[in-house]
Amino acid sequence: MAGEIPDLEAQVRTGTGKGAARQARRDGMVPGIVFGGDNDPLPINIPFNKLLTMLRKGRFKSTLFNMKVEGHDDVRVICRDVQRHVVKDLPTHVDFMRLKRTTKVNLFINVEVHGEEESPGLKMGGVLTLVRPEVELVVTAADIPESLVIDVSALEIGDNLTISDVKLPEGAKPTIDRDFVIAQVSAPSGLASQSDDDEEEVAADEVPSTEQSDGEE
Structure with a gap:
């Protein structure tokens, strides 16, 4: 069984749309979104190097994370999609879904x-x-x-x-x-x-x- 739930630290992404996403990538971040649960969708940024390291370890989409975002309560999330560059195969956007402990x-x-x-x-x-x-x-x-x-x-x-x-x-x-x-x-x-x-x-x-x-x- 899975052991201790790993932390995943992210930052709130100011602004939405393609312009804000492009700026995040220029700053060495991967834009993403956290959705689901009883709260509104939350735009986030995750450091590119940290995300790439986790992706290369494998099982990223089958791992439950404890997402920590400054100014927000910690929440359990699971990755639902990772969009990648069509040529470089590097992550360009990531989607997370909020989960309750009993969520199937x-x-x-x-x-x-x-x-x-x-x-x-x-x-x-x-x-x-x-x-x-x-x-x-x-x-x-x-x-x-x-x-x-x-x-x-x-x-x-x-x-x-x-x-x-x-x-x-x-x-x-x-x-x-x-x-x-x-x-x-x-x-x-x-x-x-x-x-x-x-x-x-x-x-x-x-x-x-x-x-x-x-x-x-």
């Missing part, structure tokens, strides 16, 4: 794999495929998990691990209402090719010969 949100949670060294299938040379590196869950704002841990230690070659095999965080549930596959262990390509060749040889042996019947006529 849909988030993509990264899958973390445990038990690879113990898996019989992987020991035999099988290949682990992470079908879903992320799983979308409905979670409460106060209980957002850092990751969804799956245990592949018992998987043999040909086995699948589905969402029903995973212990979900309390109060969380998948957005997909079926038992979908998250990971699977398949045979190594060489073994799979050999199996296909064997099947072709068997099939050829099972084809009846017509030479004898031609001689009898």
Whole structure:
């Protein structure tokens, strides 16, 4: 589960519109907005370097932040969108939504794999495929998990691990209402090719010969 909620410091952005946003970027800031809850939208600026560092750490959109803005009460927020420069791929605007502790949100949670060294299938040379590196869950704002841990230690070659095999965080549930596959262990390509060749040889042996019947006529 997520640990202590990290602080995210921002400044009130004076003025709105494209002109104020461009000025913020010239000042080394990324303009943004905080919306939702019972309060009006709040235009903010976040230091570019700090935001870029957090984005590069990953899981930014699945992290609950305690936003601190001078002159305003602290509020829990979650990122809903990061707009980026089309060429440089750097953040140009960021949107945050205010949350209550009991608010339900849909988030993509990264899958973390445990038990690879113990898996019989992987020991035999099988290949682990992470079908879903992320799983979308409905979670409460106060209980957002850092990751969804799956245990592949018992998987043999040909086995699948589905969402029903995973212990979900309390109060969380998948957005997909079926038992979908998250990971699977398949045979190594060489073994799979050999199996296909064997099947072709068997099939050829099972084809009846017509030479004898031609001689009898």
